[in-house]
Amino acid sequence: MLSTLKSQFWGSHGVVSSRVERGSRRAAAAAGGSQGSGVCCQQQNSDVVFQRLSRALERQNVLARSKKTERKSAKRWEIQSILGAEKQVEEEVASTTKNEVVLPSVGSWSSLGVRTGKRTDIKKILILGAGPIVIGQACEFDYSGTQACKALKEEGYEVVLINSNPATIMTDPETADRTYITPMTPELVEKVLEKERPDALLPTMGGQTALNLACALAESGALEKYNVELIGAKLDAIKKAEDRDLFKQAMEKIGVKSSPSGIATTLEECFKIAEQIGEFPLIIRPAFTLGGTGGGIAYNKEEFETICKAGLAASLYSQVLVEKSLLGWKEYELEVMRDLADNVVIICSIENIDPMGVHTGDSITVAPAQTLTDKEFQRLRDQAVAIIREIGVECGGSNVQFAVNPKDGEVMVIEMNPRVSRSSALASKATGFPIAKMAAKLSVGYTLDQIPNDITRKTPASFEPSIDYVVTKIPRFAFEKFPGSQPILTTQMKSVGEAMAMGRTFQESFQKAMRSLETGHSGWGCEKVKELDWDMDKLRYNLRVPNPERMYALYAAMERGMTQEEVHDLSFIDPWFLNQLGELMEFEKFLKTMKLTELSKQDLYEVKRRGFSDKQIAYATGTKEIEVRAHRVAMGVVPAYKRVDTCAAEFEADTPYLYSSYDDECESAPTSNKKVLILGGGPNRIGQGIEFDYCCCHASFALQDAGYETIMMNSNPETVSTDYDTSDRLYFEPLTVEDVCNVIDLERPDGIIVQFGGQTPLKLALPIQRYLDTFKPKAASGEGYVKIWGTTPDSIDAAEDRKRFEAILNELGINQPPGGIARSEEDALAISKRVGYPVVVRPSYVLGGRAMEIVYNDAKLKTYLETAVEVDPERPVLVDKYLTDATEIDVDSLTDSYGNVVIGGIMEHIEQAGVHSGDSACSIPTKTISDKALATIRDATTKLAKKLGVVGLMNCQYAITLKDEVYIIEANPRASRTVPFVSKAIGHPLAKYASLIMSGRSLHDLGFENEVIPNHVSVKEAVLPFDKFQGCDVILGPEMRSTGEVMGMDYGFDKAFAKAQIAANQRLPLTGTVFISMNDLTKDGVVPIARGFQELGFKILATGGTAQHLKQVGVEVESVLKLHEGRPHAGDLLSNGKIQMMIITSSGDVLDQRDGRELRRSALAYKVPIVTTIAGGLANLEAVRSLKESSLEMIPLQDFFKKKDVDATS
Template sequence: MTTPAPDMSSEVAGLARKITREQLFTAKEHGFSDTQLAHIFSTDELTVRELRKHYGVESVFKTVDTCAAEFDAKTPYHYSSYDTENESVRSDNKKVIILGGGPNRIGQGIEFDYCCVQAVFALREAGYETIMVNCNPETVSTDYDIADKLYFEPLTYEDTIRIIEHEQPLGVIVSFGGQTPLKLSSRLEEAGIRILGTSSKGIDMAEDRKKFGAILRELDIPHPDYDTAVSFEEAQEITGRIGYPVLVRPSYVLGGRAMKIIYSDDSLKEYVDQALFISEKYPLLIDRFLETAVEFDIDAITDSSDCVVSGIMQHVEAAGIHSGDSTSILPYHNINPDVIRTMKEYTRKLADRLNVVGLMNVQYAVQNDKVYVIEVNPRASRTVPFVGKATAVPIVKIATRVMLGEKLSDLRKEYRLADCDELGMNHLAIKEPVFPFSKFVKSGVYLGPEMRSTGEAMSLAYNFPESFAKAYQAANMELPTSGTVFISVNDRDKDERIIRIAKDLYRIGFDLVATSGTYKFLSDHDIECKKVYKVGEEGRPNIFDVIRLGKIDFVINTPLGEQALNDEEAIGAASVTSGVPFVTTIEAAEASVQAIDCLRRQEFGVKSLQEYASYRDQ
């Protein structure tokens, strides 16, 4: 039995009586983390860490020779091991550590890796040694020749703090890797580590719904009604107060996972019963869902005294579609100038109140020209690479320099920055999501608050129809210029928009077919079309058969409600397997018709990003 040292805390002394140094070292050799050992011995991670420190049980770093010993490796990378010899040599240079995004998954991927790599370039230009920490070999940030030093380590507190203690950097950047490193900020600051950029306090104020709600009330900024619940009874009380429909999600989700739009108590009860984990620490988030609203993404660079709005992206689809799945337009178009001014004003107020330093993303919903804040992320967002390339402004480089302490007001002059959406862009850029539906047909094809896309394409042009057509082509969705269009829309979409869409399609030579409800609505408005059976109706061929037989060239199908009906899922599956392009929102249908008309009238040329960016030199 180990005799506790007199300087040990009672918790550490109690653990020391349960596990010897040799046993602890063996456990660490076999891969047990401090968190796992804390669980086994009914204590906390900090106590295990303190005992390790007392015993002198620390990991060392081994080197992977990127030159196979043929000559000295200039850019080696390292991994930790519980051994005796440390092969990682610390330099005396001023250095910064960047925490990457970890494994790629839907909702967090290469867009954050882009930010990390651009930050490495900016730091190197500023004379800093750059150290990258990431555990994903399939990213550019972990290429051996990007950073001066690379650590292949998990992005946990235990592994990260060990690297920081060894390297002793001037600071750590957590806001370029997405949500994963952001969660480490408070613990790192508590350990005395300098976080470059927004402090953990500012991050927490944006992440914590109650704190953020108080800030919005203080600043008099509207937001959809919301609350948090840890039981069905609490959730039911909230929905009774704010009204259906509501957007429900677990705390701290990534990519909108497990998000759902709920329309009734029965569906709410089913959702709560199926929720994997709800507690006081991780409650259920319930927001009033703003139907028919238009969503916007705003990216900004900010410091303690200045804020540059670097891009305002307008979503094509109405609210309810995850921002990662939405087609986005930069710059915005056909929007009330007062709405734009209001969003900029709110963005600057929030940046100042949260004391954001570096990058910030704000999501807004606009309903009847009233602006609502949905959420604020005091970090890089998935839209940053798109905005940077579209505007030809090195957003990440500027943000990195701000995080190092330079004044944004000075950088405005160097980079000729007004608000980037007011820099005189004479072209238009569209971000088009790419979906894996052809590989996962049974997963369903209808978009909602849970992110489904696995990539995105970008198109540039001098007008909206051409840019939208190019975006579809880049996303491997070839729009037809003739043939037959199937239309089936929900009752809410049976308005002047679908009438205009149908008339435009008929005008440019398409034949139209529709299911019974849509057929009657179009016929009542003197639009010629043919009726086709639904999947569940008696009679053949039904729409599933017609699509599979190759008689449909384009599908417009807009479901409504909490889940698509069997007929709508069958339509989507048939479209995917048959290679027929389809849209599932009325907004995407409107844009598609404009793009089809453009395809029929003109041929597209090719221009480089540099040519589109030439407006910056004028």
């Protein structure tokens, strides 16, 4: 049976055949052929010879690739044909090169009127970052921006950076020469232009945010006023690509088809276009927006009106494209680069497994494209080249998206991004070709043939990448964080992160990607799949309607006997992919018939080559994962590690960028140097994002400087940590016990760091420690055994385990809110009765407050417990008294192995305790906390760090009551999400210090022995994705829901807070009306807020009870009806533009009253600032007062840390 499956597999997996095609395409571009160059060989005789040589070299390359990759499976007549053709081609090359015709050299471009080579007429370049992490725009722009800064500094340019996101490597003070962590608005960026006077502005590294800013600055005349040139993409090219109407006209001009559509700027025009198209469903795509924001698929008139309104509001120029649906068509992307000499290269083709109708960021994607014929690919390639030329992107990268009709191969272009994008980052990691770095070099005049390939160091960038492996990217979602939102995927992106994996086959890379997601699955199948319990109607619905669980519905349907044809008819997923998945199911069936000891070495190799994990094999054979590993290793079945080399092994890779496969030859070549393995954070998710990647990068940089070889292991394609030059060696692998232990066995590092990647590596710490204790691997350097560096896994567990932690706190005399551990519903009810409602309930061992809730009575508690048990059934539920009106404090500290402790930063939360720390604004230094409370906090943190034996970072959270009582909420002996913010606020790289401490250095050695209290104020504000999740309430609570953060810095709290609010897209009004609606608990607290806004000239509007209370204390207020009380109500005033700010508090109950919920959603839709806490209201009042008194000053990060600006206190 296994041999039959093997023959089926080799006949259908599609990798080998496509390798030759890719080699052919790359050779053509490398030779500078007609597809790769538009201006070389102006003379006719040169052109003829050049084309002959290009064709000959292309064929020679194809044959070389064929010999290398095809012979093992080719028939004898095929090999003879290859050898005969090879001889013919060699003769053709030889005869062609005898012609003494000189082709144009790089220097001769100038004679053709093309300026190439590094520009010397510009000295200072301003780079625009992407701002905070939001859905559709994530870590990939830190990766691209960091690459651009490094590339341009290498060339000797002075680099100025603007970005509001502190959790980025690009905003570190050493990345650019001048760094402005400031709101990214046209007005404030213009102030930076005035101050810095750059020669050029590079807008293509910061996603849609940067492009829109560049357009606004150009149209306002600011660029012309300060004589700043746009580089990377000219304004005309940006507009032509982003403006739906201009793009459509451009496509018509060059004969590239697009879906029947029309451009609308009003709702009436939208309906006229819908009538002309004549049928639903219709796709609505707003212009100049990010991740499909405001767009969607409308199946009827009511949905059409709703989506069109949202799209017009979201678009920078109130413009939407209404187009005929291409649902069911296959979707492809090409990453394209073009230089000033009109050379064009295709970096990578990407195929979406999900058909049209799902945003590419939400789709499972595969590179290179697997189901295109060569003819279809050449058509896409030709069109992509024509498009980038017509649009006019002349020095950088672009992403072009196509739809292909699976019935007849008809091609239509969807859209183009004239910038570095999410797909660019994926293509860069998939191929090893650093698109952002190359684009930065192209923007200052270089041509592709002048830029060397970093990985091979033998080929230029004009040499198109060719890969002999398959890459699969799978998105990660967080619908569970947004109750009320529908988990349905459309053209508006909703994923919060993604994982990528590489393998020699699609099946291997797909299974590795599935387990890289860290959603509890160890692959695809061979485990308990809840969808198997669904009835067939539910399965059909989940196949028909795109959703995050569709691949498991597909598994369940096929397991239950649904044919591949029926699955295809429901899902429109290409039959080739369904066939591949069907083969995996056949292997699963085979495994379930075998005992572990019956699996031969060949059987194990065949299974592992299809990506099955040890855990899956254990499930299928009824054994344990550790037993499978032991059996496999005893049989000699271990992974080989292959290098990503950009050229399918044609040249040796100089850079160790590695992935595993169960292949014959291992290319890793590990060294015997002193080395450290750093475990990354895996895919982004709410609660674990870029902040942890930042810490991993800092660890690598610091340890490299200290003389260690650093090894990074991660599965996230968006991040700087998975850039091949961040560490000495990179393993792009899933973060599981099996995969980490495989790398440990191969590399045998001196140390393993689990402290920086968030919860992902922490969960691996105990099983890895058990593995090290059992097998005692010796370090390759010869200096002892492999160890986990830093705080021990046992100490980490002591802080996470409620019972152990409670005992430590009692011993140290540190107060904790009254509560207990509930292992049953009865326990939880009893504890709640003892401590009194409200209580905070949460499962242990979670990040980002997952499944955490404030409950107010027994009924709500019972409802919650059903959900919590599902989240983490192996751990008990924690029940704690909720401290009403308390202020929350975050503390980051450092402890060395000699027991010295230094406070890194103490942050005061602006929202009251009960709002998750990741969603609350906070400030350094504290603003309202007494010296007595601060002293208690410092003492408790120091005692706890020493007792736990912390080596490195620890984060503690405290609550301070109105009576100035301090309670500890939790302690995490690891890097926290606040580390980047604190590091920038105090001017000390805490993660770097922590990694050096783990290597044995003391705080004294590092010169960091006292807490730093800065003279300036830094405010961090959370950025929330509510606009992507219709139907979800906007209220903040104990479960984290923010995707990113921004930072404001100034010498006063009011200005720093104002900067943070503006950076988080809160439009602070200077005039107008403030609407206030309070619950009974907060009516007294709102009085100073209402009075303050009134004194500033604002009109105060309030609902009945609140208005009455304000009138009683002398505040002039106008009453307005609630939504259920009649018309006109507060919602009408909001939609008519009569309200400029809303302050609405809630009891914290997730089942908030309908009125408040609808008002908050409406405010979000109309982009009116919403404040949901008293503390937030007071801070906003201060910010508005400050803005009315004076304008904001732009201060670079580096200027805050002159000696006079910082105090040190012991």
